[in-house]
Amino acid sequence: MAAQTAASSYIEDTAPPQGRGYIIKQIAVYALLILGAVIILLPIVWMISTSLKTEDQLFTGTVNLIPNPAVPQNYIDVWDSFSSINPQMTAWRILANTLFITVLAMVGEIFSASIVAYGFARFRWRGRDLLFALMLGTVMIPSIVTRIPSFLVWKQFDLLDTYDPLTVHALFAWGPLYVFLMRQFFLTIPRELEEAALIDGANTVQIYWFIMLPLIRPIMLAIAVLSFQGNWNNFGGALIYLTTPEKFPLALAIRFFDSSLSIEAPQWHYMMALSTMMAAPILLLYFLAQKQFIEGINVGAVKG
């Protein structure tokens, strides 16, 4: 049904129609939009509401979205609960771990991707197209296939239970999609700019740093937010490489806390406080940088 109403709207775009049929359709559209909004928001509200409840409000068997009394204290108590299991796992420590991993991986990922994309986009050399196709092909490889040998590689370097596999690896342009996005962007920049700089005697490093970087800033920003989100959320990598609890990023710390609870007493108010803490920075970033998020996704899909 939505399909048919949509097709008709294109005609209406050119000449917005009036009349009863149109009004009824618009009412239906907004009704559906609001229904969708409820489906999206209800779980999020439920998460935040649970995180503010006392334990005896959890299992009432009724839908109660407004905690009474509301206990923001949960957000502090949950960390006390943490440190009773492991005194080193303080909120600050876990947050610092997460930020350390996220920022280092993000910076490495963006800069290496931009340099590699520059090489793929602006220079002609034999083997370029083949290598580029190979790079895109690696997207298909399930991460689990390379995960066991990668683990063994880092074990050889004696760098297990360090942050290196999660950060240093990013310097090697580990995200082919980001390279692809940046290359698409480089292709749109007129060549005259570089040629003029070359005539003025600038070298490649100078051209990259002083001419290209400022020009590609929009896509760098878009990729930065996607990359921040991706690394903040990275669970699988951290799960394999980190074993010392006080080194855990938030995602792993949550799992650690979850597995310390008994199935009979799931402390959902605490779990939801942790989930909210994990989601809040990303949601905040999203609302501040929605344009970049949407742009990043769309550029990726232009030519799939």
Add this chain to the structure above:
Amino acid sequence: MGEAIATYLPTLVRYILVAIGLGIVMYGAFRLQIALGIKREAATGRALVLPWFIGFLIFNVFTIGSSLYLSFTEYNLFRAPEWVGLDNYAQLFDVSAGTLQSRTQRSEDVLAPRHDEVIRIEIGEGGWVFGAANEDFWRSMKLTMTYAFLSVPIGLAASLGVALLLNQHVKGLSFWRVLYYAPAIIPVVSTVLLWRWIFSNSGLINSMFAPAYRVLGVDPPRWFNDPSYALPAFIIISLWGVFGANSVILLAGLKGIPKDLYEAATVDGAGEWAKFRNVTIPMLSPALFYNLVVSTIGALQIFEVAAFIRTPASVGTFLNWLIYTEAFGFRRMGLASAMAWIMLVVIVILTTIIFRSSSAWVFYQGAREGEG
């Protein structure tokens, strides 16, 4: 805080050293090529892609090679890998089938010794049972594949519906778009925990529908603890997450369809369904294709959900998680690598099928060649 810094500093130092090292290697590769008489442009280009290429050699070529090698060995990390030939694959493909004489007959009675049931189909008074020696693997394969085959098309249809809806004369489009994309932004760990709570016995869903259950006189479903409800629950979770990214891409595709195509169709007397079928779908097919490929690969590799949600043994778990537990829980690196390779082959076959079929249904307007 001092201790925290002590764990960060070594990584930070190595990070900077590797970055500087990469720069030196790139410069060296450039000089070397110049010395070999290669043109400046080609030498620069090759030097610039070197960071990726080195990573590719270590973390793709080498790892895929060793993963294949490991799949023919038995390896527990402590002793050197021991070559066992095709044993791992033989163990995984040790499957059997049997015919049931009656509905009450136990599955074990008709399967080969030490095989366990994976699929049981009852028809009339009889039926068939398929089993395997490594039943965990096949149960997980079954769960992962059915999950992908159901969640991907449903998700694609749902996100197309959302995109079409947002493409109406909607006021405040950017507001709706931001809202609809939000579930895709929330960290998957948060999402999974949230839904585990929503689906728990006294969670949101069962509380909301409690009156309905009473009227119908049924017991509340136990969702993840019930073999027949686990898969639907997983699909509901995936649908909530999929609203976002796919809809945004499809919406951009819809906005890009030239209006004159619809006008021309109207002039030709096309109805709304005909316009949807003959203009919207073909023009949108590249975006649909992209979404289909990305969602299929994603659905087969689902990981975090299984890490936080336990399912009954008869359901199995998601393949990626099973491989992780085999490798890092039980330290059966060889067997896990064999499973990973089977998964890789499945993904490559499915992606190839999608790509091959694309020439039949994906329409590239004025398909151009060249750099794009």
